[in-house]
Amino acid sequence: MKICVHGAGAWGTAVAVNAATRHEVTLWARDAAQADAISKARENTRYLPGLALPASLAVRAGDIGQAHAGAGLVIVATPMAALREQLVALRGCTAPVAWLCKGVEPALDATSFGLLAHEIWVQVAPDLIAGVLSGPSFAQEVAEGRPTALVAASPHAAVRDALVDAFHGPALRVYANEDIVGVEVGGAVKNVLAIATGLCDGLALGLNARAALITRGLAEMTRFGLALGARAETFMGLSGLGDLVLTSTGDLSRNRKVGLLLAQGRTLAQAVDSLGHVAEGVYCARTVVQRARGLGIEMPIAEGVVALLDGRVSPQDAVAALTGRHPVPESVQPGAAASPRQSS
Ligand SMILES: NC(=O)c1ccc[n+]([C@@H]2O[C@H](COP(=O)([O-])OP(=O)(O)OC[C@H]3O[C@@H](n4cnc5c(N)ncnc54)[C@H](O)[C@@H]3O)[C@@H](O)[C@H]2O)c1
Numbered sequence: 001m002k003i004c005v006h007g008a009g010a011w012g013t014a015v016a017v018n019a020a021t022r023h024e025v026t027l028w029a030r031d032a033a034q035a036d037a038i039s040k041a042r043e044n045t046r047y048l049p050g051l052a053l054p055a056s057l058a059v060r061a062g063d064i065g066q067a068h069a070g071a072g073l074v075i076v077a078t079p080m081a082a083l084r085e086q087l088v089a090l091r092g093c094t095a096p097v098a099w100l101c102k103g104v105e106p107a108l109d110a111t112s113f114g115l116l117a118h119e120i121w122v123q124v125a126p127d128l129i130a131g132v133l134s135g136p137s138f139a140q141e142v143a144e145g146r147p148t149a150l151v152a153a154s155p156h157a158a159v160r161d162a163l164v165d166a167f168h169g170p171a172l173r174v175y176a177n178e179d180i181v182g183v184e185v186g187g188a189v190k191n192v193l194a195i196a197t198g199l200c201d202g203l204a205l206g207l208n209a210r211a212a213l214i215t216r217g218l219a220e221m222t223r224f225g226l227a228l229g230a231r232a233e234t235f236m237g238l239s240g241l242g243d244l245v246l247t248s249t250g251d252l253s254r255n256r257k258v259g260l261l262l263a264q265g266r267t268l269a270q271a272v273d274s275l276g277h278v279a280e281g282v283y284c285a286r287t288v289v290q291r292a293r294g295l296g297i298e299m300p301i302a303e304g305v306v307a308l309l310d311g312r313v314s315p316q317d318a319v320a321a322l323t324g325r326h327p328v329p330e331s332v333q334p335g336a337a338a339s340p341r342q343s344s
C-alpha cells in the first residue's frame with residue numbers, strides 16, 4: 001500500500017518508520033528545510049533522535065493537497081491545532097484519511113466551543129472517508145519496535161480496514177472500533193488527567209493518590225464521553241483506560257511532564273518551552289471543561305487542571321480543592337453539576 005504521513009514530529013516519524021517495513025511510505029514535513037535535514041541525516045534529530053530511518057522511507061515537503069495522489073491511506077500526524085487546515089487541504093481526496101492527534105481544538109471565538117477531530121471533519125470535509133488511530137503509544141517505543149496496541153476508529157469500515165492493513169504487524173496490534181466519539185474523547189481527556197497525575201507525583205502525594213486520580217479521572221472521562229454520545233465500553237478499552245494509565249504513569253509523557261514541572265514551581269510557559277514537543281492537554285483542558293459545563297457534567301479534576309494552568313490556584317490549592325470535596329456516590333453515570341450528590 002502507498003501511505004502518506006503528514007507531520008514529521010515524533011509520532012508521524014514513528015508510525016512512518018513502522019509502516020515502511022511493509023509499505024511504500026512517504027513522510028511529509030511542513031517545510032523543505034525540515035524534510036531536507038531528515039532526509040540527509042536519515043534521522044529526525046529534532047523530534048525522534050537516535051532512530052535510524054529505513055532506506056525505503058521517503059521524506060518530502062509540500063502541500064498536503066498534492067501529496068496524496070495515488071495513496072491508499074493518508075495519515076495526518078500534526079497537532080490538533082493544525083488538523084482543520086489539513087482537512088480543508090484534503091477535500092476531494094478519495095483515499096481513506098486518518099488523524100493521529102489527540103485533543104480538542106481551542107474555541108475559534110467567544111461564541112463557539114472547541115471541537116473534537118471528528119466534529120471538525122464533519123464541519124469542513126464531510127465527504128472524506130475518515131477516522132482516527134489512537135491508543136496507548138509512546139512514539140519512542142513504537143519506533144523501537146516494542147509491543148504496542150492501538151485502536152482504529154471510524155464509522156467507515158474502509159478506514160478501519162486500511163489502518164489495520166497498514167499498521168497491524170508482529171509488534172503492533174491494531175483493534176477496530178466504530179465508536180469514534182469515545183475513542184477521541186479518551187485520547188483528549190487523558191492528556192488533561194495526565195497533567196493532574198504528574199502534579200500529584202511531583203508533589204509526592206503518594207501511590208494511593210495517584211490511583212484515586214486515575215480512577216476518578218476515568219469516571220470524569222466516561223461521564224463526559226457518554227454525554228457526547230460515546231459508548232461506555234470504549235472507556236474500558238485502549239483509548240480510555242489504556243491511554244489514561246500510560247500517559248498518567250509513563251515518564252515519556254509530555255503531559256505528565258507538564259504536571260511534574262508545575263509541581264516543581266515552574267511556570268506554565270517554562271514547562272511548555274522545556275518540552276520541545278506539543279502537550280495537547282495544555283491546549284484542550286479549557287475546552288473540555290467549557291463543554292462539560294455546557295452539558296451539566298461535573299469534571300472536578302479537569303476543572304482543577306484548568307485553574308492551575310490559568311494560574312488561578314497554586315498546586316497545593318488545586319489538591320486541597322479536590323480532597324475537600326463533598327462526599328458523593330461512586331457511580332460514573334452522567335450527572336448534573338447542580339446536583340453534587342449524584343456524581344463526583
Ligand atoms: N508522540 C507521541 O508519543 C504520540 C503518540 C500518540 C499520539 N500523539 C499525538 O500526535 C500528535 C502529534 O504529536 P507529536 O508527538 O508528533 O508532536 P511533536 O511536537 O513531536 O511534532 C509536531 C509536528 O507537527 C508539525 N506541525 C505543527 N504544525 C503543523 C502544521 N500546521 N502543518 C504541518 N505540520 C505541523 C511540526 O512541525 C512537528 O513536526 C499530537 O496530537 C499528539 O497528542 C503523539
Ligand SMILES: O=P(O)(O)OC[C@H](O)CO
Nearest residue numbers: 135136137252253254255
Ligand atoms: O507524550 P504525551 O503525553 O503527548 O502522550 C503520548 C501518547 O498520546 C501516549 O499514548
